[in-house]
Amino acid sequence: MPTQKVAPDSSRRSETARRAILTAAFDLVGDVGYAKLSIEGIAAAAGVGKQTIYRWWPSKGALLFDAFLALTTDGGQDGQGGALPDTGDLAADLKLVLRAVVDELNDPRYDLPMRALHTEIVHDPALAADYAKRLDGPMRELKKERLRAARRAGQLAEDVDLDVAVDLIFGPILNRWLQRTGPLTHGYADQVVDTALRGLRPHEA
Amino acid sequence: MPTQKVAPDSSRRSETARRAILTAAFDLVGDVGYAKLSIEGIAAAAGVGKQTIYRWWPSKGALLFDAFLALTTDGGQDGQGGALPDTGDLAADLKLVLRAVVDELNDPRYDLPMRALHTEIVHDPALAADYAKRLDGPMRELKKERLRAARRAGQLAEDVDLDVAVDLIFGPILNRWLQRTGPLTHGYADQVVDTALRGLRPHEA
Structure with missing residues (x-):
């Protein structure tokens, strides 16, 4: 992102260019895939020079990540995405969230850009x-905050590690999407939540 | 893999070449990474012509997958890897298996090739x-077989979906490795097993 001090007009132009670049990067990766995404292509689509992009981002991966971040935080309107729902019913709230994740992962508009970002993260430790x-x-902090509220309400075991809990609830969906090991449905989301909450061991009806 | 009918000598030479190519592919991807892995480089390292490789494999991803499969099934000696341990103690057996997975994922020799293969899988639906x-x-069938034995022994709830169970037990390790969201340790493996078996809800001591 631009950090240099500039006059107001310049600054506004910079912000306009920055947004055009981020939008172009996100749209292009969805069209051509990450392997064929080029700085040249993004520059052309955004109507800026290549040097403008190179000045602000060290790599294609870093640019894509910013594009992704801009899009997802814009979606939340408040710049942070906001807290998880808390109706007092932990299972229902988690299912609502996981179903929304399933819908997003199944949306063709997000599928390719998210796979591209995921690939970059897997191969680039700095990213x-x-x-x-x-x-x-x-x-993750928002998810843990919801789990802490559940613990205060007596709906979560005292000795559960919250990071492990987040991994058990949110990890299976991501894996199934990435590896296409099965259909990614609301029913699967519900099963994951119910099974994680109840555990695999025998339980009372 | 070669499917044409050939005389015994030819067939032996083909098998030798095939193994040389698979070994070269696996070693090279660990050295240079997947992006820089080339058919030319593999051919040179294996001492075969490029055409030999193109004749047997449709893509770099397909070749890498065969290399990986050859290595992992050789490791099992019996061509299939074999069943999961069954000492009668489900938690202990799963911890043993998950700790071995953690060790493999932490082994620098496997890290890059497995990330490369994972990337190809994420982007290539056919692969x-x-x-x-x-x-x-x-x-997955071997894992489910171990869980079925546990169910027969009364250690697993009757109504648990076995695919969901496998995802809860094995998914978190894979995610943590891929996204580097935390240290990948034996302690984490144990926590995942205990938490998945017991569930997140409050339980009796």
Whole structure:
């Protein structure tokens, strides 16, 4: 992102260019895939010079991540995505959230860009660290906050590690999407929530 | 893989060449990464012509997958990897298996090739289908077989979906490795097993 001090007009032009670049990157990766995504192509689509992009982003992966972050935080309107629902019913709230994740992952508009971003994260430790700090970390904190509320309400075991709990609830959906090991449905989301809450061991009816 | 009928000598030479190519592919991807892995490089390292490789494999991803499959099934000696341990203690057996997975994922020799293969699977639906059929499917069946034995022994709830159970137990490790969201340790493996078996809800001591 631009950090240099500039006059107001310049600054407005910079912000307009920045948004055009982010939008172009997100749209293009959905059209051509990550392997064929080029800085040249993004520059042409955004109507800026290549040098403008190189000045602001160190890599294609970093640019894509910013594009993704801009889109997802815009979606939340408040710049952070906001807290998880809390109706007092942990299972119902988690199902609502997981079903929304399923819908997003099944949306063709998001599928390719998210696979591209995921690939970059898998291969680029620096980008993974940035992702953990700027996106996964804050979102994980919101999930843990919902689980803490459930614990206070007596709906979560005292000795459960909240990071492990988040991984059990949200991990299976991501894996099934990435590896296409089965259909990604609301029914699957519900099963994951119910099974994670209740556990695999025998239980009382 | 070669399917044409050939005389015994030819057939032996083909098998030698095939193994040399698979070994070269696996070693090279660990050295240079997937993006820089080329058919030319593999051919040179294996001492064969490029055409030999193109004749047997439709893509770099398909070749890498065969290399991976050859390595992992060789490791099992019996061509299939074999059943999960069954000492009668489900938690202990699953921890043993998950700790071995953690060790493998933390092994630098496997890390890059497995990330490369994972990336190909994420982006190539045909390869994902092949992977599901030839590697994930058979391994998943072994995991489910162990869970069925646990169910017969009264250690698993009757109404648990076995695919969901496998996802809850094995998914979190894979995600943590891919996204580097936390340290991948034996302690984490144990926590995942205990939490999945017991569930997140409050339980009796």
